[in-house]
Amino acid sequence: MARQAPEFDRELADLAPELRWREWLRRVEAVLFASATPVPRDALALVVGQGVSVDLLVADLAVDLEGRSFEVARVGDGWLLRTRAAYAAAILAAADIGDQELDLREFDVAVLAAIAHHQPITRDGLREIFGKDISRDLIGRLHARSLIAPGPRSPKRGAPYTFVTTDRFLAAFGLESLEDLPDSEQAQDAGLAGG
Structure with missing residues (x-):
């Protein structure tokens, strides 16, 4: 069942245009801040007025965040807030990141690269x-x-399971989409894919 957004004034007709835009901008920022996964355009549209360009709001938010320790990142069909890479060492030194650290071995990354380049793959x-x-342990x-997530069943005999990468994969490796992956030759040169 679809989740209903709480009732609140999306249009903000009683505010001056510049204050209305600023409030919509802050709403988008709050949603991105609170979300653990990329937020798609249609979800962000639930917190702003009818006919408002979510893309322009996100672009303005990105400008607002210039020079800050975090940024708006496009991941798949949505956006998220993430810490800029320049601050990774500081975070690892002092922050409790819990289960956010991927702790991947080189071979794990090579398998991920192969799945990303050949998905869906058995x-x-x-x-x-x-x-x-x-x-199975590595896949698990x-x-x-x-x-990774299960992909469509293979059309081969026995219909084996396939694997595909997820938006979390894109976010973890700083990619907007799979089109941002290095080509297969570059991945092999970097030791990230089988040869």
Whole structure:
């Protein structure tokens, strides 16, 4: 069942235009701040007036955040707030990031790169790339970290499961979309894909 947004004044007709825009901007910022996953345009549209350009609000928010320690990032079909990469060492030194740290080994990243480049891909497909079986444990760890998800069943005999990457994968690696992945040759040169 679809979640209903709380009743509140989206139009803000009683405010001057510049104050109305500023309030819509802050609402978008609050939603992005509170969300653990990228927020799509249609969800952000629930907190602003009819006919308001969410894209312009997000662009203005990005400008507002210039010079700050965090930024608006486009991930998949939505946006999120994330800390700028320049502050990663400070966060690791002092912040309790709990289960946010991915703690991936080099081979884990190589498997993720292969899934991203060849998705949807089966375990057999991964075996062909790496020349060895990919353990269920590794697939389980990547799934538990929400970096991969089940894809469509393969049309091959027995309809094996396939794997695809998620928006969390895109966010974790600073990508807006899969089009931002390095090409297969660059990934192999970096040691991130089987050869």
